[in-house]
Amino acid sequence: MVTRLPGSHAALDLVVPKLSGAIEGTGDNVWIEVIQKMDEVYTDLVDSQTALEEQNARLEEAQDFIGSVLGAMTDVLVACDTEGRIQQVNPALEAIVGKKERTLIGQPIAELFQEKSQGVVTGFLQALRTGGKVSQRDVSLAATDSQNALISTICTARHDHRGRLVGMVLVGRPVGELKRAYRDLDAAQEKLTRTQQQLFVSEKMAALGRLVAGVAHELNNPISFVFGNMYALKRYGAAITRYLTACDEEKTRDEMKTLRKDLKIDQVLRDIGPLVDGTLEGAERVRDIVQELRRFSSNQQEQPEDFNVVRLIRTAADWVIKAQRVKPELRLELPDRLDMTGRKGQMHQIVVNLVQNAADVLDGRPDGEIVISGERQGDDIVLRVADNGTGIADAHRDKIFEPFFTTKPIGSGTGLGLYVSYNMAAKQGGHLSVENRPEGGAEFILRVPADVRNEG
Ligand SMILES: Nc1ncnc2c1ncn2[C@@H]1O[C@H](COP(=O)(O)OP(=O)(O)O)[C@@H](O)[C@H]1O
Ligand SMILES: [Mg+2]
Known part of the structure; x- marks a missing residue:
């Protein structure tokens, strides 16, 4: 007999009739049992083969997956x-x-x-x-x-x-790429710092240009009284020379007395001291102004120094206001002294910028008024520069501290004054802000530490 086995068992199909023929006399039942057992074994074999193939496919998949992950890794x-x-x-x-x-x-x-x-x-x-x-x-x-x-x-x-x-x-x-990117970033940063420094310098030069008239005015005053004093001293010198020459000419006591009176020798002697002192004072004032000017125009990195902010404000405001065609009223609400340790040149530049802006907004107005007040608050010095101008339009409030923002015509505004001032204040550990005054006009508030050496 031929038992049909499931699947494609062509080889078995051939073997079974041969076997059944070869062992004659054996009971059919035994054969059927053997064949069934073989069939079971075969089925198991096929099952495990399939499972193995599946496992193999999964393994290949997992390997592909790991390979793709490894391949995708940078x-x-x-x-x-x-x-x-x-x-x-x-x-x-x-x-x-x-x-x-x-x-x-x-x-x-x-x-x-x-x-x-x-x-x-x-x-x-x-x-x-x-x-x-x-x-x-x-x-x-x-x-x-x-x-x-x-x-x-x-x-x-x-x-x-x-x-x-x-x-x-x-x-x-x-990390080579990263390090290169960092280096490029550093170079860009350095370039930016340099450009910013150049901006600072150009702003200062522009401010200086506008200040020149005021400074010239400031210099004029001491120089003219130095001149006046020198002319007087020259006259006095001539009188003294004449008197001393007469002493050698064997004049009588009375003649000498009269000459002394005519030449006002006693008055001359009384005046010489104060005249020389006044002249020296004038010369010192000139020297101070020139020094301030040099400091203002210097591009060197400043070291912190001790100074009186009140004096600095007076000089800065004078320089600006003296250069104005129509001079606004200047009111200073300041104590006698406000001592601070900081970068004097930078403070000077900030105050000049703020007063210049106030003078600009008041330009030509007969009732213009600038009020500068200052006080010490805890560890800080707080200065306020207020004017009775237009105030800052809402639309401009966020922009005025940006570089190149200006509402002034070409030639009178660079748009850098507040940008530079803001940065200088920040570098000293301070802050510059602005408010519109309820009565009209703007008020700039500068807060700086009284001792910058305490700042990081
Ligand atoms: N006191 C002020 N009152 C009104 N507007 C001001 C005042 N100060 C500054 N501004 C505005 O801020 C702008 C920027 O000022 P600034 O940075 O000093 O540049 P600039 O003076 O060259 O224009 C000015 O053009 C002006 O519009
Ligand atoms: Mg300005």
């Missing part, structure tokens, strides 16, 4: 055994060292690195073997392109299912 990855022999690398590493995984497998891991880094990498292995910790380090790969050689790396131990150390995995991030 970080480099190397796995090695406890002896440091390479077991696996990813494509990112292949690309940097310019070698394929198959040529690397079995090679010592240290050979992937430049000589200077080899010790570090073997050190990782040693540390892991002795149960120590491995911290992040920068090492250099033996790269084909030196710009990509530097990697920031971290190593971890690899264990088998029984927890035994079987090797290590090294993962590294190429």
Whole structure:
């Protein structure tokens, strides 16, 4: 008899009739049993074959997945055994060292690195073997392109299912690119700082240009009284010379007395002292103004120094107001002294800018008034420069401290005054802000630490 087995069992189909024919006399039942057993075994075989194929497919899938993950990694990855022999690398590493995984497998891991880094990498292995910790380090790969050689790396131990150390995995991030980006950023930052410094200088030069008339005025006053005094001294000198010459001419006592009276010698002698003092004072004033001017125009980095803010405000405001065609009223609400330690030139420049803006908004107005007040508040000096001008339009409030924002015609505004002042205040650890006054006009408030040396 022929028993049909399920599936494509052509070989069995042939075998079964042969067997049944060969062992004559054996009971049919026995054969059926044997064949059934074989059928069961065969079915099991087919089942496990299918399961194996499925498992294999899953394994391939998992391997593909891991491969794609490793391939997608931009970080480099190397796995090695406890002896440091390479077991696996990813494509990112292949690309940097310019070698394929198959040529690397079995090679010592240290050979992937430049000589200077080899010790570090073997050190990782040693540390892991002795149960120590491995911290992040920068090492250099033996790269084909030196710009990509530097990697920031971290190593971890690899264990088998029984927890035994079987090797290590090294993962590294190429930082050459990052370092280059940082360098570029640094260069850009430096360029920006330089440009900003140039802006500061141009602003100062523009302010200086506008101040010249006021400064000239300021200089005029002491110079004219130095001149006046010198002319008087010259006259006095002539009188004294005449009197002394007469002394040698054997004149009588009475003649000398009359001459002394005519030449007003006593008055001359009384006046000489105060005249010389006045002249010296005038010369000192000229020297001070020139010094302030030099300081104002200097581009050198200033060192903090002690000074009286009240004097500084007077000078700065005078310079600006004296240059105005129609001079606004200047009211100072200041104590006798306001001492501070800071960058005097910068403070001067800020005050000049604020007073200049107030004078600009009041330009030509007969009732213009600028009020400058100042006081010490705790550790700070607070100055307010207020005017009775237009105030700041709401739409401009956010913009006035930006560079190049100006509402003034070309030639009279650079739009840099407030930008520079704001930055200078901030650099000293202070702050510049503005409010519109309820009665009209703007009020700028400058707050700076009384001692900048206390600032970081
Ligand atoms: N006291 C003020 N009153 C009204 N507007 C002002 C005052 N101060 C500044 N502003 C406004 O802020 C702008 C920017 O000032 P600033 O930075 O000093 O540049 P600039 O004076 O060259 O225009 C001015 O053009 C003006 O519109
Ligand atoms: Mg200005």
